[in-house]
Amino acid sequence: MxxxxxxxxxxxxxxxxxxxxxxxxxxxxxxxxxxxxxxxxxxxxxxxxxxxxxxxxxxxxxxxxxxxxxxxxxxxxxxxxxxxxxxxxxxxxxxxxxxxxxxxxxxxxxxxxxxxxxxxxxxxxxxxxxxxxxxxxxxxxxxxxxxxxxxxxxxxxxxxxxxxxxxxxxxxxxxxxxxxxxxxxxxxxxxxxxxxxxxxxxxxxxxxxxxxxxxxxxxxxxxxxxxxxxxxxxxxxDDIESILTRRAEIGRRYEEALADRFDLQLATLGSQINYSYFPVALLNEQHLLRTKAALNRMEIFPRRYFYPSLDTLSYLQPQPAQPRSRSLSQRILCLPIYPDLEAEVQEQIIAVMLQEHANYLPFPAISKLPVPPAQLLASALPSVTGSTH
The missing domain is CATH 3.40.640.10 (Type I PLP-dependent aspartate aminotransferase-like (Major domain))
Known part of the structure; x- marks a missing residue:
């Protein structure tokens, strides 16, 4: 699993x-x-x-x-x-x-x-x-x-x-x-x-x-x-440098395979990110649910993270709707990423993502956000010098 x-x-x-x-x-x-x-x-x-x-x-x-x-x-x-x-x-x-x-x-x-x-x-x-x-x-x-x-x-x-x-x-x-x-x-x-x-x-x-x-x-x-x-x-x-390096390798492989098909988070200019998660925004919630189900059938369990949008929580109502957050929360899926994720497993995940994307294309799709330029995604990691909270 x-x-x-x-x-x-x-x-x-x-x-x-x-x-x-x-x-x-x-x-x-x-x-x-x-x-x-x-x-x-x-x-x-x-x-x-x-x-x-x-x-x-x-x-x-x-x-x-x-x-x-x-x-x-x-x-x-x-x-x-x-x-x-x-x-x-x-x-x-x-x-x-x-x-x-x-x-x-x-x-x-x-x-x-x-x-x-x-x-x-x-x-x-x-x-x-x-x-x-x-x-x-x-x-x-x-x-x-x-x-x-x-x-x-x-x-x-x-x-x-x-x-x-x-x-x-x-x-x-x-x-x-x-x-x-x-x-x-x-x-x-x-x-x-x-x-x-x-x-x-x-x-x-x-x-x-x-x-x-x-x-x-x-x-x-x-x-x-x-x-x-x-x-x-x-x-x-003691191992933090190797942890960050391995996560970057996995994250960049996902970017290479998925960036031209899915909405990825735009890295803030001037940042060096840590690949703590690998979030992907799909076309809409139906597309997400179909893709998630396909991965689950293979004993692969991505997470809808963050879902739901917090402005929908019952104990905070009435609350003005935040449309960007609500839309994104319905489409977001975090893919498996951790240091010992095997390359073969990652390729399976990528294959399912691409196949489900291709299968879904005949269905109505919402407008996509701009795909982030590859050069803005972090490539360097800090060296060691010395979603539950």
């Missing part, structure tokens, strides 16, 4: 060597030595000042809202994993959706400006499938209206924009290190910032507000990552 992704585990012997350190120290959680080592190595790799590890990416978003005092409403994207929106609602913040750019599939700065409300205090944007948002455009909107910016970077680990980590933009970035991600800690996440004071406040917030054994400073929650998860993260980080 070929799923859309497969957790990378790395070397068992290397993982057990890290685990041996846990047994030697007896330190299981509460800012243990492996966690501190992982945070520092991630800072070095990403080129950022602070990586604050959390026990999942969802709580990372919730802590980020509180750390930046996001209240009232926040502009966000309808085309993302549900946690991007549900965390806002959970924290009592009203999500206001703005539609996406039809080529990059990211939140459109122009649409943000159209949908601002008097009580809007923040923007929560997703680097969709690891493709960087229009960070300069979003920053301009945020400055004009004095808004905080949080990027959901769950898919963007290792992604660079204009020569540095995409996590440099915004007031905060949050990350998911769930087992399905290309870098993971089994379960886990992080909050990333270059602001020293903000980082210090967040570290208190994820540990109940506890300063030391006798002092508590402000309200907090338990969002700490344990040592066994940190051990897995160190094990995966």
């Amino acid at each position: 070929i799923n859309v992704t497969k957790a990378y585990l790395g070397s068992k012997n290397r993982f057990l060597r890290y685990v041996d350190e846990i047994y030697q120290s007896g330190w299981l959680t509460n800012q243990g030595p492996l966690l501190r080592q992982l945070e520092q190595r991630l800072c070095d790799y990403l080129g950022v000042r602070h990586v604050i590890l959390t026990n999942n990416g969802t709580i990372a978003l919730q802590v980020a809202y509180r750390a930046l005092n996001i209240t009232g409403s926040a502009i966000t994207t309808p085309f993302s994993f549900v946690a991007t929106t549900s965390t806002l609602k959970w924290e009592g913040i009203r999500p206001i959706f703005a539609d996406i750019d039809e080529e990059t599939w990211n939140l459109s700065p122009a649409e943000i400006e159209k949908n601002l409300a008097p009580d809007t205090t923040g923007i929560v944007a997703t680097h969709v499938f690891g493709n960087p948002c229009d960070v300069e455009g979003i920053e301009q909107v945020a400055r004009r209206h004095k808004l905080k910016v949080i990027y959901d970077g769950a898919h963007a680990f290792g992604v660079q924009y204009k020569g540095r980590s995409v996590y440099h933009w915004g007031d905060l970035s949050t990350v998911s290190f769930h087992a399905t991600k290309l870098f993971h800690t089994i379960e886990g996440g992080a909050i990333i910032t270059n602001d020293d004071a903000l980082a210090a406040r967040i570290r208190l917030m994820i540990n109940f507000g506890i300063v030391d054994a006798e002092h508590i400073e402000g309200i907090g929650v338990n969002a700490k990552l344990n040592e066994f998860s940190a051990a897995m993260g160190l094990c995966i980080l």
Whole structure:
């Protein structure tokens, strides 16, 4: 059975060597030595000042809202994993959706400006499938209206924009290190910032507000990552360069075979993407369902990701429709991609995609989006220097 992704585990012997350190120290959680080592190595790799590890990416978003005092409403994207929106609602913040750019599939700065409300205090944007948002455009909107910016970077680990980590933009970035991600800690996440004071406040917030054994400073929650998860993260980080290289090989083969038949996401100019997913937009929902069924018959299981468009969620109604997001969510299919996907299996997937496309052509089809120029798709990967959340 070929799923859309497969957790990378790395070397068992290397993982057990890290685990041996846990047994030697007896330190299981509460800012243990492996966690501190992982945070520092991630800072070095990403080129950022602070990586604050959390026990999942969802709580990372919730802590980020509180750390930046996001209240009232926040502009966000309808085309993302549900946690991007549900965390806002959970924290009592009203999500206001703005539609996406039809080529990059990211939140459109122009649409943000159209949908601002008097009580809007923040923007929560997703680097969709690891493709960087229009960070300069979003920053301009945020400055004009004095808004905080949080990027959901769950898919963007290792992604660079204009020569540095995409996590440099915004007031905060949050990350998911769930087992399905290309870098993971089994379960886990992080909050990333270059602001020293903000980082210090967040570290208190994820540990109940506890300063030391006798002092508590402000309200907090338990969002700490344990040592066994940190051990897995160190094990995966040891192999991150080969992981990214292999994903790029698979992603480029898909591009080569499918770009002239299907709508692919337009990589943001100046970006180096990570091939965390390989999304394909089909002609319409009927075409998608037929293709998905054909792949399923071969025990190949792509995923409708992201579906449904978040502006259709029942607990957020009534909600203005976001037509670009709704249309894309009905056509999007993420194909299997992970480091040990066999070339023969990938060729089978490609063959089914092309055959079903050819079979469907006699049926009515909607207009296609422009096919992204190959030269805009990333070809370089960052080197190591040091969709569940």
